Amino acid sequence: MLVRDAAGIERVLRAIANSDNMKASRRQFCRTVLTAAAGGVGVSCEEPVKPSGPRLPKVKWRVVCTTSWAASIAAQVGGEAVDAVCLMKAGMSPHQFKAAAPDVAKLRTADIVLRHGLGLDDAWPVDFPSLEQVGVRLHSVTDSVPAERLIRAGGPDGAPDPHVWMDPQLAVYMVHAVEAALIAAMPRLAEYISPRAQRLRVDLGETDRFLKGLMGELPEKDRFLFTSHASMAYFARAYGLELRSIANAGGQAPQALPDELKAWLSERRVGTLFHEQDTNETVLAALLLGSKVVTGPVIYSLALPAAGTFHTIATKRYDVTAINDAIRYTGDVVQSKLQID
Secondary structure (H helix, E strand, C coil): CEECCHHHHHHHHHHHHHCCCCCCCHHHHCCCEEEECCCCEEEECCCCCCCCCCCCCCCCEEEEECCHHHHHHHHHHHHHHEEEEECCCCCCCCCCCCCCHHHHHHHHCCCEEEECCCCCCCCCCCCHHHHHHHCCEEEECCCCCCHHHCCECCCCCCCECCCHHHCHHHHHHHHHHHHHHHHHHCHHHHHHHHHHHHHHHHHHHHHHHHHHHHHCCCCHHHCEEEEEEHHHHHHHHHCCCEEEEEECCCCCCCCCCCHHHHHHHHHHCCCEEEEECCCCHHHHHHHCCCCCCEEEEEECCCCCCCCCCEEEECCEEEEHHHCCCHHHHHHHHHHHHHHHC
């Protein structure tokens, strides 16, 4: 069908639309393309294509997490569909946190609660199973971590070390769990959630390869790590470092350094203690009195750093607010210092 100008196109459309013989639906009709031969004007009556993106909920699902690591994963996997919050403030250790009445209220009014598991939040004064009785969807982000890959204090029957997020390969299992929990609640958004989870898994895989490459450059004599807390055990195992810590995985510290630890510090010629941001440096200095070890840089293995925090290692300044992957950040800090030592 040839039409000479735009006005002619409009007249033809109006005439056809008003015709008694028009039996086709508007959608079928609008597949017709009218071309203006004189001016080369092309007009398509296709209906505007609606965005093919997901229909996100008008009110975001409220996801309350017991650790900052679970909240970070939930925010990245759930995207605009969720409001992921952590009960603890930035910089707070889960070993020191005590849930108060307002915290319990947040849990009971959440749509989804993601607890860490592995005993990390068992001591909190919260009756987690009762949350399901008030309609809260309760999940543990560590349930799918293979039992044989857990580090246990005191042997196979000991309590599991809960700090699995320090090994990127184990953090992937946490991503699996969060993805499954969100899809179970929002099955229609599976095509939105799963690609986001996959991107995070890919990023963790890249982090793992990155750290293995850097740690592989360390000579054997420097393949050790001395920390204030045993939270880096999974990290040390993943990258072939011999780890010694002042406090155990539960956060209990001795009154004085054991003789065995003193001997190890001397044999390894350890010069630096990596410590958490919430440790008392005066207490650490008293414990290390008489040794050649000094308290070094802060590491963030128990909690995410506070927003706006800056940290300088090896003349490189890290803006914590610009770093999304805390595991990569921790790896950079430890590796930079180890290379200097």
